[in-house]
Amino acid sequence: MNNSVREKAYRKLDAYIEESNRRKTPERYAILDAIYDIKGHFSVEQLKEKLNNAHFPVSRATLFNSLKLFQELSIIVRHNFRDGTRYEAYMTDEPKCHQICNVCNKVTEISIPMVVSAIDNHRYKRFRKEGFSLYVYGICSSCQARLTRERKKENSKKKNRK
Amino acid sequence: MNNSVREKAYRKLDAYIEESNRRKTPERYAILDAIYDIKGHFSVEQLKEKLNNAHFPVSRATLFNSLKLFQELSIIVRHNFRDGTRYEAYMTDEPKCHQICNVCNKVTEISIPMVVSAIDNHRYKRFRKEGFSLYVYGICSSCQARLTRERKKENSKKKNRK
DNA sequence: ATGTATGCAAACCATTTGCAATGAC
DNA sequence: GTCATTGCAAATGGTTTGCATACAT
Numbered sequence A, B: 001m002n003n004s005v006r007e008k009a010y011r012k013l014d015a016y017i018e019e020s021n022r023r024k025t026p027e028r029y030a031i032l033d034a035i036y037d038i039k040g041h042f043s044v045e046q047l048k049e050k051l052n053n054a055h056f057p058v059s060r061a062t063l064f065n066s067l068k069l070f071q072e073l074s075i076i077v078r079h080n081f082r083d084g085t086r087y088e089a090y091m092t093d094e095p096k097c098h099q100i101c102n103v104c105n106k107v108t109e110i111s112i113p114m115v116v117s118a119i120d121n122h123r124y125k126r127f128r129k130e131g132f133s134l135y136v137y138g139i140c141s142s143c144q145a146r147l148t149r150e151r152k153k154e155n156s157k158k159k160n161r162k
Numbered sequence C: 001a002t003g004t005a006t007g008c009a010a011a012c013c014a015t016t017t018g019c020a021a022t023g024a025c
Numbered sequence D: 001g002t003c004a005t006t007g008c009a010a011a012t013g014g015t016t017t018g019c020a021t022a023c024a025t
Helices: A003-020 A026-038 A044-053 A060-072 A113-121 A141-161 B003-020 B026-038 B044-053 B060-072 B113-121 B141-161
Strands: A076-081 A084-089 A097-101 A107-110 A127-140 B076-081 B084-089 B097-101 B107-110 B127-140
Touching: A003 A026, A003 A060, A003 B141, A026 A044, A026 A060, A026 A084, A044 A060, A044 A084, A060 A076, A076 A127, A076 B076, A113 A127, A113 B113, A127 A141, A127 B141, A141 B003, A141 B127, B003 B026, B003 B060, B026 B044, B026 B060, B026 B084, B044 B060, B044 B084, B060 B076, B076 B127, B113 B127, B127 B141
Parallel strands: A097 A127, B097 B127
Antiparallel strands: A076 A084, A097 A107, A127 B127, B076 B084, B097 B107
């Protein structure tokens, strides 16, 4: 990951605190650091653990507060996968799309440059775009294969019964 | 909404039940109907209410079961907005993208044909695409304006104190 | 000194689970 | 008759909330 992304987030947080007359608490910066150290998706628990390991334990309430704040500042994005909520820092360089199987719920990150540029080039009305997340839903090949197999089996059972 | 979409979903459910040797319960078809009657986003509670109004009350457990099944069958998609989970039937005609404000969390449906065609034309690897959802995150103009106003106010307070 | 932010624990609420009853085949 | 599916109620677990304390300014 490009460290300039991290620094940009720092500056966003600084600016917000300065302009809104809030407090520069060590927790907020520690959490921000942990997020960028993790790279990629993370759950609240993983983030908590990361901070514990960094000898900077933070309460769950503060984690949720900060995550909400960072989302408002467009520093992170919240995903809701089948196995729970995941957060992720926006990456300016090569944003990823998510390919998700509707059956096994497996999430795969893929690159679709055409889509990314189409999203970037669109002119939004009364809206300042900060980031995006795209989920392409479907069936992965292994589930496809398994389903076909299982259905065949069920069908033969049915015929035998008759 | 095009009714052929609804019929396609019916056929998907029929095929699944037939091939997997499951049961054609009235609940499943009633729920499917309610979903297509609602049109657009809905919460589990809204769906439950819709079914109550249609004099076909269904238990919450069954609703969740069916929603999970319909998701596996790629009939519906699950969204996770700030104010809770919402479901939505896939629409083949003119799929919508979501524009979401990171501050007030307002969700607006927008059309970005270039994006839709880029998603459609991409060649996925070992994956059969069934649908997608795109969330473009940012700041809506009214939040933008409000934030600027508030920060200005906070700043003048700060100066007065000094 | 002021009032924002944190930490803790309790409360909340959407979703899941276990199990008995139902009913589709 | 068999076994998938439903309905109910209890359990679960992630997230929020209330309040006292700490601390950034």
